Amino acid sequence: MWKFLHKMASPPYFYKLAKTLAPWFAVPGILLIAYGSFAGLFVAPPDYQQGDAFRIIYVHVPAAYLSMMGYMIMAIAGGIGLIWRMKLAHAVAAAVAPLGAAFTFLALVTGSVWGKPIWGTWWEWGDPRLTSELILLFLYFGYMALRGSIDEVAKADKASAVLALVGAVNIPIIHFSVEWWSSLHQGATLLKTGGPAMDSAMLYPLLAMILGSSLLFGAQLLRRVRTEVLYRERRTRWVRNMILSPEAPA
């Protein structure tokens, strides 16, 4: 078991492994998203309260979920890199940041679009989830800005890992405080689908979208980490050998 993990931590081994793994994530992911999108748009019945407007949850919920997951991956990878000094972990953290930020942005846009028919406006400060997502976007920007300001890669890795860990500890607190803040104002309808329990015809496409998006996220992350590893190790012997060898390009 330790030998496997040790092997995993080696950049050249991971580089090859990620290449073979990525399609196994991407193909099921795309298939699930295809099913989820179709079923979500055409098969699931309209919501008794929101009509067809609720259908955006099929994009919004996976995006919001992945935006949080992305930050957690960033923080955990950073922590592993910091404590166990694993270079690959730092590469994962660097690679996931823009990906997570993009999904956060997507969650915000879809959340705003969802809100328009319900609130009548493109933005409602009273909605705690939307406000929390916005703060999460700022956290991502701060992380990427810190990374960008430090020239030396090793130093940037360590500093941003500390920041990500501090942010991860604060995220539950931010959520709780924004919930409390919005609860002080009555009258802001929250973004959620109506009904005591979700109809299974509504639920299955949602689960498919969540799972499919996660798999696709994983596939993208693997590819991004590969690129990140290649860049970081560009001066090492194994990269040079790989580029110069006569076999097909990686």
Add this chain to the structure above:
Amino acid sequence: MNSAAEQTPGLLAGLTATVRRDLLLAWKRPGDVLNPLFFFAMVCTLFPLAVGPSVEQLQFSGPGILWVAALLAMLLSLNSLFLADFEDGSLEQLLVSPQPLVLLGLGKTIAHWLTSGLPLVIISPLMAMTFQMPLESIGVLMLTLTLGTISLSMLGSVGAALTVGLYRGTALLSLLILPLAMPVLIFGARTVSLAAAGDVYSGGIFALAAYAVGAVSLAPYATAAALRISNE
């Protein structure tokens, strides 16, 4: 001669010495303490100038404006927490001291709060009166500002340690700390609003106190780690 030291500092010696030294330094440069206070007062003045002097409007938003002004004033002063020591090389000496870096960093942050946060708390009633805040809520304002500025100093010390010596450090520091400071702002400002409206506000006070306790216990470790990383 080199075996037994004639005087070995105790565990807290570094902490108290650091607090004392930074207070002494602030004493020699009183302008550094006054600047954030003037900034606080000026930001408080900006809002009535911008949104108009309507009394109900100002009374309603008073707590929020005061809190945002305090937050910004704290941010302004946080950049210099480690910068001077970084530039003259005395920060390095702290890093190679056998005294725990966690306590040395905590000492500097305590001194920073005493020279930035505490003065804000003391002059806040003055600014609160210009917003026609009811007298009872001024006490709550001072309490929330005390707890809040302590949390902000702690949180800010992590950000200051991460950005010390970086190009455009102040802007980056603000970008890093502001999202993390939002819970403090929310709890602080909204609690004072509740008090001004005569509602129950104890929940907010407890939340602020809990945050402050958490920040004081955990932030110094992150600050110490960040200081080592920034000094490589």
Add this chain to the structure above:
Amino acid sequence: MTAKLSANNLTLIRGERCLFTGLSFALGTGQLLLLEGQNGSGKTSLLRALVGLLELEEGEIVWNGEPIRRARQAYFKSLVWLAHRVGLKADLTLVENLQFESALRPIANTDFNAVLERLGIERLKKLPMRSLSAGQQRRVALARVLLSAADLWLMDEPFTNLDRDGRQLVDEIVGQHLSNGGMCVMAAHQDVEIDAPTQKLVLE
């Protein structure tokens, strides 16, 4: 000779450059290690790694049988660091600075005045550091070294800004420290005339 300070196979990478690799040495009591090399050759970086400020890519530094990565506090207790920047507060007086420093690390000699006398700066002790010349400030930094109870002195270009008397003073102080069983690692540009067993490490 039992090596108290030893380095095994050190590799240091800064930014994109590999400063040195496979570097090793062993230093025993009473010995001086002299680091020589051109500007930018990595002398300061090696010293900072020895002090514990920089992380090494590979290799280990061992003090008294324990790697310093694990026994940090004990290592810091036994060393004193004289960096290129003096590390003293410009607004505080000499005495205020040294008083602060005595809370940071073990002090061998609480008699400040005698040490300041020796360094020729006793009459300056009430002045803020800002009013002192660069050479005088360097002497105050030397006071930090003299006052400490550290066995290991790590010095980066200690002769900077010093006049001939000052340089002679450094030679004397270090020589005395070494003959009393102390150790020193020094990066220096100029010739050092210290009467003690010396190892030289030249960095390219």
